[in-house]
Amino acid sequence: MKKLWGGRFEKNTDSLMEDFNSSIGFDKKLYHFDIIGSKAHATMLAKSGIISDKECEEIVDALTEIECEIESGKAEFSTKNEDIHMNIEVLLTNKIGEAGKKLHTARSRNDQVALDLKLYSRDAVINIQELLKQWIKTLIKVAEDNIDTVMPGYTHLQRAQPITLAHHLMAYVEMAKRDYLRLSSWLEIHNTNPLGSGALAGTTFEIDRQYTTELLGFSSPTFNSLDGVSDRDYAIDLLSNASVGMMHLSRLCEELILWSSQEFGFVEIDDAYSTGSSMMPQKKNPDAAELIRGKTGRVYGDLLSLLTTMKSLPLAYNKDMQEDKECLFDGVETWIKCLSIMIPMVSTLKIRKENMHKAACGGYTNATDLADYLVKKGVAFRDAHRITGEIVLDCIYKDKTLDDISLEEYKAYCNLIEEDVYEEISVFTCVSKRNVIGGPSIESVKKHINVISIFLKDI
């Protein structure tokens, strides 16, 4: 079989080379975007008088049929036709003959593949934004149910100060909001149309790039044909956004893994998102959370792989760029899958409120509040810090908490301490006094939830 580009060749492609060179095995995923791009191109060619209206209609109708055939598994792709672009063109020409052969007028596979991949990326961005919205709503729901669930906040994974689970989860809402906004800025930067850039230097035909731009919902055409065909920043930015988004998920997953251990006992992950052991009958493992944590590395790899492929490539198109697809698809699909599991896993989480509360009461998480209490009684902070440290050390020896020691014992350290100390250092007071913007008090967190609800309504 002669290749679509076979005119200047005297020999057949080596069969190993044919296999090596072909991308249909993975770029068939682009069929829908290839077809909508081709329909827009044909419509524009007809409007510009380059093909007839009848030819355009034949092409568009046949492309609709081909899309159905691909979806029902009837269409046959071949590595001989290299990639999705040529496979569809061959299917089209087999179906309608002459008119099919005209579709590629004023177009190259270089601007075609740039268009397809950008349409794929834009579609993914819109889907991921929708998932991020659901993710934010899920976190808010659990936060609302746990607005007063006191738990220890940690630094160095050592108990530090009391917070609430709501406050902790709202930190992840802020991260998801930034993930969302990064994708909005992706849309602002990258929603441009490369179709019409040709192989590298545009075309001599009088095409209408504004028209395909409108038909395909882009905000403008790209303004340099070399850049139009060789830009893959949009794929790199998307993978970079995926990497940051996955990093956020991995941090919460790490916490869920720790919290669901018997050592913490803060949460129980629903059976639906856990698995058992083939040998140890008692085991219930947090596999979904571990997989999300693990897949984060894989998405970073996808980003690094594409950055490295693009490094030092001379303008304009080079076949190296065929390597852009598998990592982009993998990174995007992994992020989508992980968000899709994260949402139900977190919304079905069983929260062990008493264990969280107990942990917040241990570990001297109210020591800062005792020092602040002393400062309010007139002690300098540095002295208050030292005195509190000594009291904590004493408590550690006596196996007591700061709430258990008697007033006499307190007074032995500092005469200014009164009965009101117990109220002041109760974990609940510690949380509710932290009423600053962004703090853990019920009031502050409710205000934060309000701000996010307005954000969700506005986007």
Ligand code: ARG
């Ligand atoms: N399959 C190719 C790719 O994915 C399409 C573009 C091929 N262009 C070319 N001049 N060989 O990059």
